[in-house]
């Protein structure tokens with residue numbers, strides 16, 4: 001390391017969870033808290049369960065809840081950004097297999113610092129019951 005080397009971004013993700021899928025359901029929302037130690041932005045999500053993962057948010061428009069996709073989500077330094085039902089979330093489409101309550105869903109978040117350098121953050125999301133309550137772990 002030399003003095004000119006940029007410091008790696010420190011990103012902490014906690015309380016990551018999703019819901020078990022109903023039979024035939026191939027979409028899922030994923031929720032978590034994320035905090036970066038310096039200004040950054042979440043620019044993408046990868047998971048082995050699908051090639052189609054998007055950043056979304058829900059918004060009231062003309063009295064109707066609508067979902068929109070976002071190219072990125074800003075992560076201001078040392079501020080917890082909450083991904084939660086009814087707001088920001090990660091949306092997975094075309095799931096290759098169902099999500100079972102008590103299991104885990106592996107995700108990789110792509111976070112870019114102010115200089116455009118990307119950091120990969122591995123996250124394990126707890127799969128909760130369909131109603132969002134915590135499931136008993138199988139193992």
Ligand SMILES: [Cu+2]
Pocket residue numbers: 029056057067089090091
């Ligand atoms: Cu969505």
